[in-house]
Amino acid sequence: MFRFIPRPSAAMVIACLALAVALSGTSYAQILNVPVNSVGTAQLKANAVISSKVKNHSLLAADFKPGQLPGVSGYEVVEGGPSIVMNQVYNSVAMTCPAGKKAIGGGGGTGGGIVPGDGPYIVVNMPSSDGSGWLVQTARATSGYSALVGRVICAKVP
Numbered sequence: 692m693f694r695f696i697p698r699p700s701a702a703m704v705i706a707c708l709a710l711a712v713a714l715s716g717t718s719y720a721q722i723l724n725v726p727v728n729s730v731g732t733a734q735l736k737a738n739a740v741i742s743s744k745v746k747n748h749s750l751l752a753a754d755f756k757p758g759q760l761p762g763v764s765g766y767e768v769v770e771g772g773p774s775i776v777m778n779q780v781y782n783s784v785a786m787t788c789p790a791g792k793k794a795i796g797g798g799g800g801t802g803g804g805i806v807p808g809d810g811p812y813i814v815v816n817m818p819s820s821d822g823s824g825w826l827v828q829t830a831r832a833t834s835g836y837s838a839l840v841g842r843v844i845c846a847k848v849p
Contacts, residue, residue, distance in 0.1 A: 761849055762848070762849060763795060763846045763847070763848060764846065764847050765792070765846060765847045766795070766844055766845065766846035766847075767789070767792070767844075767845055767846075768842055768843070768844055768845075769786045769787070769788060769789070769842065769843050769845055770786070770840070770841070770842050771784040771785065771786035771799075771825075771827075771840065771841040771842070771843070772784040772799070772838075772839055772840035772841055773838050773839065773840045774837075774838070774839045774840075775836075775837070775838045775839075776836070776837050777835075777836055778834045778835065778836075779834055779835070779837060780830060780831055780832075780833070780834055781828060781829065781830050782801070782811060782828065782829045782837040782838075782839045783815070783826065783827065783828035783829070783839070784799060784826075784827050784828075784839050784840065784841040785819075785824060785825070785826045785827075785841075786824050786825050786841055786842065786843040787819075787823060787824040787843075788823050788824055788843060788845035789845060791847060792823075792845040792846055792847055792848075793822045793823060793845065793846065793847075793848045794818045794819065794822055794823065794824055794825050794843050794844065794845055795844050795845070795846050795848065796843070796844040797816070797818065797825030797827070797841065797842055797843035797844060798816055798825075798827065798841065798842060799813060799816060799827030799839060799840055799841035799842070800813075800839070800840055800841075801813060801829045801837060801838060801839045801840075802838050804835050804836035804837060804838075806831075806835070808832065809831050809832045809833055809835065810829065810830060810831030810832060810835075810837075811829035811830060811831040811835070811837040811839075812829060812830060812831070813827060813828070813829050814828055814829060814830045815827065815828035816828075818843075824843060825841060825842075825843035826841075827839060827841040
């Protein structure tokens, strides 16, 4: 005697497929994220990537040891001031980098006699036109006291 086995309904097939997908987790989705003919992080062994296998300009500075990247080296901070003026509207301080170095950053600060709406306020904070130094300048609405200091970061730049 043959027993009749009913075929599963369409709803049962879909429910079983949904259960299988839910139980498989994210591993299948991870496989879909890896492009064809490529290798994902999980497949790489430690120190398996060599220079000839890395696309140019695809790494970050954080991927290198100190001193491995060409660029800025031998930086130093050059201080300027304090420049103190009395009964003046403007005050300025200029810092110059040592020979062979260029300004890669800088700034300054002012203090003393600050009056809201009058100053002194920093109005110029920029490198020199040839990049060899930095200029910081303050201004105020009326003549008064001003103390100004500045710093420039200098470095060898290729």
